[in-house]
Amino acid sequence: MLASVPATPTFKRLPRAVREQQMLDAAVRVFSRRGFHAASMDEIADDAGISKPMVYAYLGSKEQLFLACVHREGTRMLEAIVAVVGADLPADQQLWRGLRAFFGFVGAHRDGWAVLYRQARGQEAFIADLAHMRERMVEVIAGLFRRAVQAHGRLPREADLSATAYALVGAAESLADWLADHPDADPEKIATRMMNVAWLGAGQLLRGEVWRRDE
Amino acid sequence: MLASVPATPTFKRLPRAVREQQMLDAAVRVFSRRGFHAASMDEIADDAGISKPMVYAYLGSKEQLFLACVHREGTRMLEAIVAVVGADLPADQQLWRGLRAFFGFVGAHRDGWAVLYRQARGQEAFIADLAHMRERMVEVIAGLFRRAVQAHGRLPREADLSATAYALVGAAESLADWLADHPDADPEKIATRMMNVAWLGAGQLLRGEVWRRDE
DNA sequence: CCGGAACCTACTGGAAGGTAACCTTACGCG
């Protein structure tokens, strides 16, 4: 009989590891579409092609699920950046490569990272974890500057370093936001603009100077 | 007669305009303490010393109430900035004064503006209005640069101008966030640091150059 | 004394987080 072979190849039982990733994918989609509170577990489960209790069984509560999303995406992004920043390159080259990787990543995950990240800020329950990831990013950049300044034979003040790093991270996030909302924008171009303002500063920019990458 | 002055100063009937401001004050407090969704209309009404139906009668729905908050605070901030930026000062002076006003404002409304603003981002319903306010801010800064560049005899590309402005706005917001979380930080100092990185850029900073305000 | 503005208590209706109890397929092991 025909009926013995099920005509629905989609609904197969899958091992936990696979389902978990599918659920996280769905959760990222829904969270970034709706925001944390407005997203319902029903919709996430639906989007993942599974029923709600499974989500609870595998990922725990809604909060835990959200944290898992942020953690996965954040780790991917940080790895993508760290991978391309060579430790012994000149500072501007490091910054350039990091920025290019960052905007490349955001460009490739438009509805994923940027929006998710924005969601997490201000949601009381997550600011601690978010601040921690942000801190790691800031520390990477601050460390970059620390070495560069020391290479110039001066000793930097920590407060100045981290303030500068914070400002750069904020600037990058702002442009990433803009990028996320403009599907036809070119990440590489954004990275170049960001590099210009970050490295040269407004003062030199409006005098017509341009940063060149001469790799 | 003495009786004409009521002896109960707390529970007096008040004209609409006054109550509305009290409600907005309470709403800003509660929204920034809890976040948009976690804030309940009951708590806001309670905090305002009034009952819930009054809030609905005067300010409409929860969304409208939130928008009213954002709008009021945002307008106040923009006015504070525009008021100090003289139209015919050199560009760096304008930027410096604007930044000082901005961080001064945030410092004076720590639990008000910064958190409220962060709340609004990512909440589907508000991104349009938020983007509009942000756009006004970006346009102010972009206009500042446009004139400065033209004063140098060159014609700027709009895309570059707004990208630069976006980056600066993002950097300022990021530092403002940091400021909102550090009650003992000095707004003036943050403004100086921001001015350094914005005007000089990282390249000159790590060579040890410093922007001086010589007013 | 009447109209309307300020104000209240008390309710409804629905949405959504979370769970209990149950089915069903794969597959390891005797």
Place this chain on the structure above:
DNA sequence: CGCGTAAGGTTACCTTCCAGTAGGTTCCGG
């Protein structure tokens, strides 16, 4: 081979919370 059991999966429910409202009361101005 077959059988038991755990892992994959489901339906249907409970509960709580909260935006929003119905309908009534008090007070002031004219």
